[in-house]
Amino acid sequence: MNLRELRQRTDELGFTPQDSVRWLAPGELARTAVKVVLAGVFANYSDKREIQGALSADLLRAPLGDPDARELWFDFVADLGDGFDATASVASVLAAEEITVDRPGTRPVRLDRGSLLVLGGDEVYPVASATAYEDRMKGPYRAALPSAADPLLMVALPGNHDWYDGLSAFLRMFAQQRAIGGWQTRQTRSYFCVRLPQNWWLVGLDSQLGSYFDDPQLRYFETHLSANLSPGDGVIVCSATPTWVKSAENHPDAFNSLHWFDRNVVRTRVDPATGLREPTNATIRLWLTGDEHLYSRYAEQLPDDPPGSAQLPPDPRRRQMVTCGLGGAYLGATHQLPPVVALPPGAARMRDKDQPPAVFVRAEETRPAIGESRRIARRIALPWSPHWLPRRNPGFAELVAGVHAGLFPVVNILFALSIGARRPLDAVRDADMGDLGRFAEVVLSVAVLLLVLGLVYRLVRRRGHAAPSATTTAVLLQAAVALAILAVTVALPFPASWPGWSVLVVGMAVAALVGAVAGSEVFALWMVAARSGPVADWQMSGQSVEDCKGFVRLRIAPDGDLTLYPLLIDVVCREWNLLDAPDGGKRPVPAEPPAVRLIEDPFVIAREARTP
Incomplete structure (x- = not known):
């Protein structure tokens, strides 16, 4: 049955499947505009991150069932709570016990289900509310994985759409340690720190609509991250927006907060005995984000790379910056992405910053591909296209x-x-x-x-x-x-x-x-x-393209290497079957499992920047 037929079975499903948001429809524009204005008021006068400082917050560990595990599979998905077909298609692949992905010229790759699911922001569209979370995110994910034999940890980072109600619904959904189907939430604030196997750390930062980090959040990371870092530790940072891209688009200060966090929380810390700052000899090896509804990757240019290289060969020593916001929302554009970014840029207004700046080069593979992105963008002005502006909105x-x-x-x-x-x-x-x-x-x-x-x-x-x-x-x-x-x-x-x-x-x-x-x-x-x-x-937002969705599956190996598998669903499921759910109702499952493929070859990030 299709989406319209599913909506008639709301009582059995326990939620109402939603169509994708039509962003340029007049009613939607008006409602979202009001929420944006209110969000600005909350941001200036009622910052819930300060209030969260009164809540207890501990260091999390993954996997939940085996704290001494030597390897870990986990997933990163962002921008997910939009139309049912796209969101539930991605959720069904995330919930599968394993998936097999073909690689041209080599043997297929078998990927285990993640023991940890990281939600990278914008878990609901167009604006946050209890009903919107239930219908657009929690319902589809609970249906995809009603239960799990082994406990699976879920952590969530708020994006700008989660902040549009001042973060109230987000905290009720993800910070009360409740289960969402087979996934268990454990965080108590809008940010988190997770200790992973093989001396890896996962950090989720809440930058609250682009503002500075609040004091309770910084004290949390100083206590649970900085104080526990050892030489050679690798850190994965999840942020709400790809500020490295924005810094190259006439916003030179966009990356300042993240660069400050890198210098003052990860790479150095204050020695409690002397009060002086000391190096931790730990490094951020991977930056992960969503917000932009696309896939792109920027790889660090190493000192021994030829200057001005348009493409960089695989090298585990490289730090990587990955944007993957393909979890369910409309498909974004890639043809405007800068080919190279310098971080922090020379125009950034920071007193202390790295000199010379680190240079990151955009990888060739993006989704959508650069040429395809240009073609898709033009469809909104083609009257014979089903994606023409008034037809789609x-x-x-x-x-x-x-x-x-x-x-x-x-x-x-x-x-x-x-x-x-x-x-x-x-x-x-x-x-x-x-x-x-x-x-x-x-x-x-x-x-x-x-x-x-x-x-x-x-x-x-x-x-x-x-x-x-x-x-x-x-x-x-x-x-x-x-x-x-x-x-x-x-x-x-x-x-x-x-x-x-x-x-x-x-x-x-x-x-x-x-x-x-x-x-x-x-x-x-x-x-x-x-x-x-x-x-x-x-x-792109005016077209609400539902296909071309995906996420990143990651594996920490026993030798400490981190491997990323960027996965793509070219065509989302639009036909569903109803199965019995454990609670006595029904749950929709794809009539045919969505086909999954790699966006690009898996790439490895070493926990330490090894010498060549």
């Missing part, structure tokens, strides 16, 4: 139609004034194309004047290069559509016997019809033309 065309219908009387009055019409309601019937041309010249002159004044203002204010703002461009484009609608109504052969109000009503109807199509298309083309910023992000 219910209500968007109606919103644009309403805007242009309401704008038509205003344009009509201005047009009547410009041609000296005595009866404004009859202006479009009595005018000709010459009148329209003169009006268009006036409108164009005013638009150019406003544009020039805006550019001058921005140039003076910023004391540098200025370009038209995205908002100004969008308004001018819709004004052009309104002018085209006026031309259509002027060309219509209205009968002389019609009263003026009839002409106006027909004109508004034409404006609604033409505006719905042309206005939506112009808006989509405006988005496609954007090269960066929020408008460029809408190219």
